[in-house]
Amino acid sequence: MTQTLENLRETPSQTGGPYVHIGCIPSFAGLSQIYPEDLGLKAIGDGAKGERIAITGSVFDGTGWAMRDAMLESWQADAKGNYPGEKGADPKVNGFCRFAADGKTGEFTLHTVKPGAVPGPGGSMQAPHIALWIVARGINIGLQTRIYFEDEDNSADPLLSRIEQRNRVDTLIAKKTGDGQYRFDIRLQGDGETVFLDM
Amino acid sequence: MIDPGRLVPRDRTAHPVPRDPEYKTTVARSPNLPLLSMESTTTEETGPRFGHGLIGALDNNLILNWTKGAAPAVGERILMHGRVMDEFGRPVPNTLVEIWQANAGGRYRHVKDTYFAPLDPNFGGCGRTLTDENGYYEFLTIRPGAYPWPNRGNDWRPMHIHISVFGHSFGQRLITQMYFEGDPLIDRCPIASTIKDRSQLDRLVAPLDMARARPLDYLAYKFDIVLRGRRQTMFENKPAGM
Ligand SMILES: [Fe+3]
Numbered sequence: 074m075t076q077t078l079e080n081l082r083e084t085p086s087q088t089g090g091p092y093v094h095i096g097c098i099p100s101f102a103g104l105s106q107i108y109p110e111d112l113g114l115k116a117i118g119d120g121a122k123g124e125r126i127a128i129t130g131s132v133f134d135g136t137g138w139a140m141r142d143a144m145l146e147s148w149q150a151d152a153k154g155n156y157p158g159e160k161g162a163d164p165k166v167n168g169f170c171r172f173a174a175d176g177k178t179g180e181f182t183l184h185t186v187k188p189g190a191v192p193g194p195g196g197s198m199q200a201p202h203i204a205l206w207i208v209a210r211g212i213n214i215g216l217q218t219r220i221y222f223e224d225e226d227n228s229a230d231p232l233l234s235r236i237e238q239r240n241r242v243d244t245l246i247a248k249k250t251g252d253g254q255y256r257f258d259i260r261l262q263g264d265g266e267t268v269f270l271d272m
Numbered sequence: 273m274i275d276p277g278r279l280v281p282r283d284r285t286a287h288p289v290p291r292d293p294e295y296k297t298t299v300a301r302s303p304n305l306p307l308l309s310m311e312s313t314t315t316e317e318t319g320p321r322f323g324h325g326l327i328g329a330l331d332n333n334l335i336l337n338w339t340k341g342a343a344p345a346v347g348e349r350i351l352m353h354g355r356v357m358d359e360f361g362r363p364v365p366n367t368l369v370e371i372w373q374a375n376a377g378g379r380y381r382h383v384k385d386t387y388f389a390p391l392d393p394n395f396g397g398c399g400r401t402l403t404d405e406n407g408y409y410e411f412l413t414i415r416p417g418a419y420p421w422p423n424r425g426n427d428w429r430p431m432h433i434h435i436s437v438f439g440h441s442f443g444q445r446l447i448t449q450m451y452f453e454g455d456p457l458i459d460r461c462p463i464a465s466t467i468k469d470r471s472q473l474d475r476l477v478a479p480l481d482m483a484r485a486r487p488l489d490y491l492a493y494k495f496d497i498v499l500r501g502r503r504q505t506m507f508e509n510k511p512a513g514m
Pocket of ligand 1: 432
């Protein structure tokens, strides 16, 4: 016998189901009369410093179908690389945003500012990135991934460097499609399957 | 600093399997390739905070919040309450807990829910609250009905309430479901059955808690939630991650 470890186990996840919007972004589901405002509707407030960007994409299932019911959450630093709550952080950057795939087209758009580089493990720097968390019917535990940018120097990023199959690095990099416009598609399975994270 | 307080790596055996053919939608919606595992960074260790000023007085009262108190929802009145803790048993204070659910007939207020149980004109179906300084939360609501869903020939969801919790780090983010003690549909549910460890599934089944029930008013069910922990070290003056 040994002494007992008194640590608890994490509560198991369950799918957010098809109606996750009711709980997380009720105004998207037409329930706008309960709260004055949904939480996390905007990643930034007026006057946020930095380059305004819009990232558009879809979440594709293994058949190549753009999912109509996915909900996404993003978390990011401000233009100088400070997370909200950290010293010196831009008070106009909420950092957190909730958005959903359109019920008809399956496309989402995130409006925000481009984040700055943030410290990584062992004194390294991480290239500018936005953390994503994806839930939907059929996703039993939320999927973590990251958006990087093709017009940034990603060569020394510690996370991207750990991807053994270099051909998969591209799945985490948003493509520039215009001034301040990016495309970032997420593929749950198959050709070009997005790198999902366990961090 | 010996240990900067990284998140405890997720024990994936505590969770449902991502792909389970009995829950058909998972087959095309679960990654085929392994996840990339790495120690958490500032990105996962920080997270959004929501202030008490954002939460309205009726936000955690689903019986009244749809009509702003004008008329109560139909159904068996229940208090859902519990505590949010981390893996080390520490309370998680001031964190956002959101719930959503079907009405007493098993119907959601959502354009895509076409089940013929009627909508309750006095029930919306969502609520939110912040845990108090000791991690406790509560909601007043009605017991949701079970409902059928298209999967295998005749699958029904047990009565359940969906719950979303934040914690203090984006890497702690969790969505789960609360089931009710004694519901025979739990053991027939392909979604509940994606959790292969029976003791873990049992942790989603809330016991009837008569000590918190209010006579002639509502029953109570207790639902505690454990989020990922963050390592701490004796070598810091102040615990990290709190
Ligand atoms: Fe449900």
